[in-house]
Amino acid sequence: MGNLFKIAIRNLLRYKRRTLLTASLVTLGIVFVLLFVSVTGSFKSMMIGQMTDSMLGHLQVHRKGYLASIDNLPLNLNMKMQTYKKLEGILNQQPEIEAYSPRIKFGGMFSTFVETTNIRLNGVYPDRELKTVPLLPSRVTNGTEKTLEKGEIWIPELMAKSMKVNMGDTVVIIATNQDGSVNGKQFKVAGVLESVTGPGGRDGYVHIEDAMEVLRMEEMEVSEVAIRLKDFGRLYAFTEKLDGLLSGELNKQGKPVFEVHNWEKLSPFYNIAQMIDIMALFIKFMLIAVVLVSIMNVMIMAVYERVREIGTIAAIGTLPGKILSLFILEGLSLGVLGVVAGNILGFIIIAILNLSKMTFSFGRQTGLILSARVAPMDMLVISLIVILISVIASLQPALKASRMEPIKALRHV
Template identity: 30%
Template sequence: MNTHRLTSFYAWLKFAWLNTLRNRRRSAVTISIAALGTAAILLAGGFALSTYTALAESSARGTGHLVVARAAQFGQDEDTPLQHGMEQVAELKAQLLADPAVRSVLPGVDFNGLISNGDKSTVMIAAGIDPDAEFAVKGPFLTLTGGQLITSDERGLVMLGEGLARSLKATPGSSLTLLVSTAEGALNALDVTVKGTFSTGVPDIDKRLVYTDLATAQKLLVTERVSRLGVFLARMDATDATQQRLQALLPGLKVRTWLDEAFFYRSVRELYNRIFGALGLIIGVIVVFVVTNAMAMAIIERTREIGTLRAMGTLPGQLVGSFALEGLVLGGLGTLVGALLALGISVALLVFPVAMPPPPGRSVGYPLIIEIAPSLYALTLIAMVSLAMLASALVARRTVHRPVVDALAHV
């Protein structure tokens, strides 16, 4: 029985294929439009996915896959620097590093204040870091534009964003003064030397950002506390499970994931989902209309043929199935060609890189990469073929159920 059904299916599929060859020009146009629509959906979706991946990696690299701090650090403003900071950092690091998924733990001190060259003062946003570990774990998260990177065994040295360095007319070797409020609310100043300048790719940040080593930051603020601990994992997909384990280990602290801190990532993803979702819907509707039009014209031309087949005993359901198979052939060939086209373009962009212009708010561009996601390809192909078959069946349904006499008399 199964063999008979399979043979019958192949026979009807061959019949549908031969019918699509009756008007090859119309079939070629339909397949071409379906192919272009499929390629557009896959390329747009692949671009969105690659953007999500890049932003996710950038966000996780900036803050750590997990961020450990006191709960007040995330939800309350500080009256004095490091009011909500953490103590006993060495013990906390040892506890965190004991988890098998944790690769590194980076302490950080965040503070604001003034920076002066003697003649001019301006507001700074500063961070005290462990430079050796920071640059080793995070990789090239900034571009050195002058001088050298600071190291963990040096004291009293800073790195300036190139916009800030330009504003203060500072170069490597220049002496500057940092003025901040200490953890006790008093004012404190410290003379430092510029060792390097850098760019983060965001001009507004480069106009304010200062990096120094952790010991210098704590000396300036007169405290041993840190603002937060950035926890870096061996794999991003281990974030949620590790977060749950560490939160249970440290009930007095708050453990948040990089996603909780990635406001820009969430905003871009929500925007792109809406834009490319609407684009995919529009393209899908266009392809359905094209297939529907092609099938409607074919059915009108073959009305008398349909009447003849009905008179010979062919059931309406068989004829509807036949036209649905024609939609399968047209939609299937179109989506297959479109998928191959999108795949070819995606691979070509890896071999021959294309640089995108800088996005709003940034000063550097980025390479155009189209992610090749098997799930996206499978979902798109299934959706496009299913819509083409459904459209063909719905168009054929009315004509197939016409009275035989009326169908035979159609001109």
């Protein structure tokens, strides 16, 4: 094999310009794919991070049927205290969970005594919420403490601007409880929240005990429990595990009490993330096409130009399998050359891109720094695809060479 490899390399070096051009094409293809994958991947992970770490959490547990009506924020589908305690007991035993936060979600009226509008609110335990969605404080654009005390409210930025509400202002929240009675409570504005694209991105926050007071709950009821995992990479496995654990909890009708959803089911951005993945797939297909066509073209030319040589080596007894291997090795070497150069160049360009600290905007968020990263597994997969395609592209010309009749090949002019 070593000798065949030596001959294959020398044959490639024989047509330096052609080899260089083809390898450059493969190299450029790999560089573009790596750049695309790293930039879009970074964009995607940053967006997922923004959404999961600043509002959604990695996954959420609701009472069965809540998600289908989530736009109405139905109080009658909240978990009762006893149900929540059961859930808490199960969650507390899961080592994968870093933190979780119960929330009471409700809709109400927001009044500045001058103007009134509607608002969606989350009643939370601030310390547990901040552990579950640690980027939430970074959304508080106006506020010194960046934590929420009882009697305080964080309001969405757009509302603060349109209703000219400032920090420290007193506002009133009026809400209807499950029984239909209306209640109101005064709050002090303690922070203004930057909007984030996605559900809950324009919600306000109050302390959970305040929410209970507004809604006149004698005992805590929970709309949802947001969960943060220690390792986001285990999201799918844990979602499945938790779903399995909670599916055993049945109501009196024998139906499941809980439903588990990860961020993908909770955010429309998941479709965009999927689009990014599809685009990356198409770019990979384009790379495959480039590699396939360019290497096949070179190998067809190589066979055509070396017909007499093929005839000679066949005449002196080289077995067809060796002739096949010789040409496949040539294609393989060309692919490997492109892969090595492409990965090195791609790595350098990604490093330069990161050093230049390019920024981009997402929704109303601006100045997000692009942090292009390509996973070693991605590099490995792309490299293996290119190498495999190089071999496939060489196969047809190599088969043609190995099946050549030596007598005809020797007569070739």
